[in-house]
Amino acid sequence: MEYVILAVVIAVVAVGAIAGLVVTGRRRKQLPPRAGTPVVTAPPKAPEAAEEATAEAPPAQAPVEGAEAPAGPAPVEAPVEEVPVEEAVAPPAVEVPEPTAGRLVRLRSRLSRSQNTLGKGLLTLLSRDRLDEDTWEEIEETLLIADVGVAATQELVDSLRTRVKVLGTRTPAELRTLLAEELTGLIGTDADRSLKTARHEDGRPAVVLVVGVNGVGKTTTSGKLGRVLVADGRSVVLGAADTFRAAAADQLQTWGERVGAHTVRGPEGGDPASVAFDAVKEGIAEGADTVLIDTAGRLHTKTGLMDELGKVKRVVEKHGPVDEVLLVLDATTGQNGLVQARVFAEVVDITGIVLTKLDGTAKGGIVISVQRELGVPVKLIGLGEGADDLAPFEPAAFVDALIGD
Secondary structure, eight states: OHHHHHHHHHHHHHHHHHHHHHHHHHHHHHSOOOTTOOOOOOOOOOHHHHHHHHHHSOOOOOOOTTOOOOOOOOOOOOOOOOOOOOOOOOOOOOOOOOOOTTHHHHTGGGGHHHIIIIIHHHHHHHTSSOOOHHHHHHHHHHHHHTTOOHHHHHHHHHHHHHHHHHHOSOOHHHHHHHHHHHHHHHHOSSSOOOOOOSOOTTSOOEEEEEEOOTTSOHHHHHHHHHHHHHHTTOOEEEEEOOOSSTTHHHHHHHHHHHHTOEEEOOOTTOOHHHHHHHHHHHHHHHTOSEEEEEOOOOOTTOHHHHHHHHHHHHHHTTTSOOOEEEEEEEGGGTHHHHHHHHHHHHHSOOOEEEEEOGGGOSOTTHHHHHHHHHSOOEEEEEOSSSTTOEEEOOHHHHHHHHHOO
């Protein structure tokens, strides 16, 4: 019996000891390591293992409503890049050109410089009490300086001599009337100075070629002529066939945009004849009244360029005849302008003359001499830098402006 009790006591003590060891071991695992004790970490997982672990991880639970968010730094929002918004470019406002009727009368003051030599200079000489040979020589010299031309000058002087003798006593008003009649007669009033710019009965637009050497203001004149046509009620297509001069097409297109005229252009240095052909083709497609073609500035000393101008005309005529060929001349060039006129007339059939820069020259007589040289009328004159300073030529109004009051 004693042995049995002893065995039970020993068993109880052993069980207690074992339980204490187990508890002590668990506490050691939960406690942090002592200072100086090396810490052993598990080796890092391979990338594949990390990806597998991530894939196997359960999805994060959605936060419970009303629960406090875990403390931590606030998330930083990425800046939103602002995308610039392109502003719509408004088309240029279409201008309404000034009517051409009576425009030359409104620009009368622009001829003030020409008045001094040709008009008022002649009146001053004719008003002398005694018209001797020296005075008539001065009258003749005045006409020649004004580029009236030798033949026309001699004709005018002879007529003035005869009429002054018949008139006898000469009042200023009588002299003014006399001189106006003689100058108007030399310029001529019977020539057809209208521009043929109306659409043909078959629907084909009228075709106008603008020719001239560089430096006479040809492209600018083409742009102003486009305004003249629009002012007269024509719908216009512009052809920028001056492909050899930088920015000529841009310049003409700007003129066209101001009055709502479409501009046909080609690559810089391209074939001018091709651009001219396409312009007429576009004019036919649009049902335009007039196709206005600005050709390259042709130097009259280069035969090859003049031949190319002839080619432009021939190519355009595949659509139909050319209605107008306008030669632009700088009024300040005098006799050199007549040389240019002769050469151009040999290449293309000039139908009209456009005289520019008549506001800044004393050579208003070029109107008389160029008409006599070519047998072609002056149809337009340029009297300034303004957009509407190109006016239809009216002989009576021109002479009236030259002589003055």
